[in-house]
Amino acid sequence: MNRLAESSNSSMHEEQQQTEQMKPEAAFLLFKTLISNEMNIPDITMYAQNLVDIQLNYLETPIPKNQLANQAVQSQKNRIKYYLSEYHRIRLQKINKNILIDQSKLSHFELAYLQEYKQLFSDMFEKKVFKQVEQATKSSFVEYARKQYAQDQENKLIQSDKICVVRIDEDCDISGIRCYAGETRMFKWSQIRESKAYLTNQIVILK
Structure with missing residues (x-):
């Protein structure tokens, strides 16, 4: 028991x-x-x-x-x-x-x-x-x-290679184009992805 x-x-x-x-x-x-x-x-x-x-x-x-x-x-x-x-x-x-x-x-x-x-x-x-x-x-x-x-x-952006609105937080180069802090620019996703600025967080993708 x-x-x-x-x-x-x-x-x-x-x-x-x-x-x-x-x-x-x-x-x-x-x-x-x-x-x-x-x-x-x-x-x-x-x-x-x-x-x-x-x-x-x-x-x-x-x-x-x-x-x-x-x-x-x-x-x-x-x-x-x-x-x-x-x-x-x-x-x-x-x-x-x-x-x-x-x-x-x-x-x-x-x-x-x-x-x-x-x-x-x-x-x-x-x-x-x-x-x-x-x-x-x-x-x-x-x-x-x-x-x-x-x-x-990121995969969606790669597939469409859409144009993105980017905020520049620090002076940098994107696809050979000089960009300055405070600017808002437009680039294709393929251009952004290959740039050093994207990898180092110098830019922010707004849309």
């Missing part, structure tokens, strides 16, 4: 540990929604999906040998994966710069989602969101999304 009780307690403890590990991953999904404005991306779906893929790999933690614990952990993983798959349905309404949430505009699923993780998120919403959530999750995910976005933007 004692062994059975110990086994049961061990199972519950392992399940609790797994649950605690996974909650921050769910928290990160809301974080990605919240930083979409900061990144100035109209549609962050693609980047969020990349992050979801990374998180699903991250969730593949070793399964306990105990069969009951195994079932509990697998059930919890499936539940979290369900939330991840439903990410694209979550459209949090931001009332002001403090990122308050207008719950009257959320769907039934979204309300349930927020309710379940209310305790986990409460401090994050009330305090400085970015610092709080980055501590609870992996900040490398954030950098990954930023780099992915920057790379995609």
